Amino acid sequence: MGLGFLPIGLAFGALVVKAGLDWWWAGLSAALVYAGSFEFLLIGLVTAAAPPATIAATAFMVNVRHVFYALSSPLHRVTGRLGKAYGTFALTDEAYALTAGKQARSWPSRRILWMQVFMHLYWAGSATAGAPLGALIPDGVTGLDFALTALFTVLTIDALRDRREDHSTPALALLSALVARLLVPGQLLLTAFVLFTATLLARHCASRRRPSHA
Structure with missing residues (x-):
């Protein structure tokens, strides 16, 4: 590095x-x-x-x-x-x-x-x-x-x-950046991070509510 x-x-x-x-x-x-x-x-x-x-x-x-x-x-x-x-x-x-x-x-x-x-x-x-x-x-x-x-x-x-083993997180990051670039190009970084954080929180909440199988 x-x-x-x-x-x-x-x-x-x-x-x-x-x-x-x-x-x-x-x-x-x-x-x-x-x-x-x-x-x-x-x-x-x-x-x-x-x-x-x-x-x-x-x-x-x-x-x-x-x-x-x-x-x-x-x-x-x-x-x-x-x-x-x-x-x-x-x-x-x-x-x-x-x-x-x-x-x-x-x-x-x-x-x-x-x-x-x-x-x-x-x-x-x-x-x-x-x-x-x-x-x-x-x-x-x-x-x-x-x-x-x-x-x-x-x-x-x-x-x-x-x-x-997990490409879903990088995919969410890329999607957040693309959406931010289309919606708010002047504030790309801040918007992308807010979207990325929101999607991670939503995924975390969904995984906790999902019932576990024995």
């Missing part, structure tokens, strides 16, 4: 420079914001001089999914106040994907935290390195922003392989 961060971080650092921002924006954003997809959006918001309220609202809409991550992430196994605080801050999509698998259910606090620390370093280091390297990339090169989409695609494939 850390190696997967390298091209994305390099692409992010390059995009920062290409957008006309100072090179140190890349490292500062990667270290303090550490929000992946939102950081790509933040480039456009900063260059467009968007109002702080707009930036805050966008950050909430993009990152509200982390509220759902916290419901099933293994943060309860992380010890110490500082460890829990950092574990919450560094709960990225990739960290959640790694800790949600079957093999990670026995991971102790130390392994979870060190995994998050190294992923944070991979991201911040590659973004910082990508800023000066961005000047070497020709203006005609396109597709750097697709690196993030490619990583999410790989994470989805890994999640499907990990849940070979």
Whole structure:
């Protein structure tokens, strides 16, 4: 996963420079914001001089999914106040994907935290390195922003392989995203998560009411 961060971080650092921002924006954003997809959006918001309220609202809409991550992430196994605080801050999509698998259910606090620390370093280091390297990339090169989409695609494939016995949950997630895209395209993430949560609750209630057979 850390190696997967390298091209994305390099692409992010390059995009920062290409957008006309100072090179140190890349490292500062990667270290303090550490929000992946939102950081790509933040480039456009900063260059467009968007109002702080707009930036805050966008950050909430993009990152509200982390509220759902916290419901099933293994943060309860992380010890110490500082460890829990950092574990919450560094709960990225990739960290959640790694800790949600079957093999990670026995991971102790130390392994979870060190995994998050190294992923944070991979991201911040590659973004910082990508800023000066961005000047070497020709203006005609396109597709750097697709690196993030490619990583999410790989994470989805890994999640499907990990849940070979049950594809109904990924199917509900895909259906929720498609419905949200058709009905409320401007608020896709928030709408999709609300629909997905509602369908999961409905399925859970239906399974509890279903009589068991001896």
